[in-house]
Amino acid sequence: MxxxxxxxxxxxxxxxxxxxxxxxxxxxxxxxxxxxxxxxxxxxxxxxxxxxxxxxxxxxxxxxxGNHALSSSFGIQAAVMLHMVSQVQSDIPVILTDTGYLFPETYQFIDQLTERLSLNLKVYQAPMTSAWQEARFGKLWEQGLDGLERYNRLNKVEPMQRALAELEVGTWFAGLRRSQSSTREELPILAIHGTRFKLLPIIEWSNKDVHLYLTQFDLPYHPLWDQGYVSVGDTHSSKPLELGMTEEETRFNGLKRECGLHYEI
Structure with a gap:
């Protein structure tokens, strides 16, 4: 040892x-x-x-x-990792990629958790505004799988790549869980992505584990949890869970589960 x-x-x-x-x-x-x-x-x-x-x-x-950073979409379970990591390193950069299409409740949730946990929030966006993108390309999320992938590269993958580079991140913490989708079932706790480590501390946690942690520390779910959302991203590609649906089907119209942020970097 x-x-x-x-x-x-x-x-x-x-x-x-x-x-x-x-x-x-x-x-x-x-x-x-x-x-x-x-x-x-x-x-x-x-x-x-x-x-x-x-x-x-x-x-x-x-x-x-290297420098450490935590990425967060400020989704349904986000308070778990934000609390767990910031309680140990209060000034760790928290990277958010803001597409410009987040729910109003998400922006309110970001403000709430940033204030409560004193987060060192770092917001990154695409160089081209959402309005400009729509004027130039149309609504990419309505243009099938190719359109979705282009949208995600512009608004999520490139801003995250830029964040990791500018902050000189050597170790990336994230809150992915295997139970969230079939694409995450084989993810390890620790991996090497290019020139940096990626650590997933709650990778094997169940929804019950998440609930117990949030309850123990009196932490909130995302506000849309009470409206039936089990996964929250952009307004145009997230919907509540309905009878007969899987969690994966609540995002990107069921065409895909991942935005590419955790798989193309």
Whole structure:
């Protein structure tokens, strides 16, 4: 086991919690051959599987290299990760990609959580406004799968890429969960995406786990939860869950589940 080395300060880790890999070894892993990365990530993920979500956050902030950032869509369950991470590192940048088409309730939720949790919010948008995009391209979300993918690249993928680059993020925290969709079922706790690590502390959590955490810390669901929404994105591509629908079918008219933000970066 490797204790915290000189590259880590202010970890807040309990003395009993040690790592199977050091900060410097993790930094070197980013440039290691792919086969070495795969083997090491398998070993590290076995270790992380034995930790709680809160312990994974502590471990990630202590050991994973580079600047840290948390992305959030301020969706239904967003308060969980925003609270869990900001309670340990209060000034961690929270990246929001604002498409210009979020629900009014989402903007209100952003204001509410930013004030309550004293979040270090960083908002990124496409260089072209939503009105200009509609004038130039029409309503891309009504133009089938190709239109949706173009819309998502313009409004979500590119702004997130820019955010990660400008903030020089070496470790990206996110609140994805395997139960949210079939595309997320095989996601590991820790992965390498290009030149940075990506940590998903609550990846195996169920809806019940989310509810228990929100209840324990008196945290709110997104306001649209009470109107039947189980997933919230843009106004034009989100709808409430109805009888016979899966969660995946409530987004993008059922054409796709992912906007690409977590898969093209």
């Amino acid at each position: 490797a204790d915290l080395d000189s590259g880590v300060t202010g970890s807040g880790l309990p003395n009993a919690l040690q790592s199977v890999v050091s900060h410097s070894e993790l930094k070197a892993l980013l440039t290691a051959p792919k086969d070495v990365q795969r083997a090491e990530l398998e070993r590290i993920n076995r270790f992380l599987a034995g930790l709680t979500a809160q312990e994974r956050v502590l471990w990630g902030l202590a050991y994973l290299p």
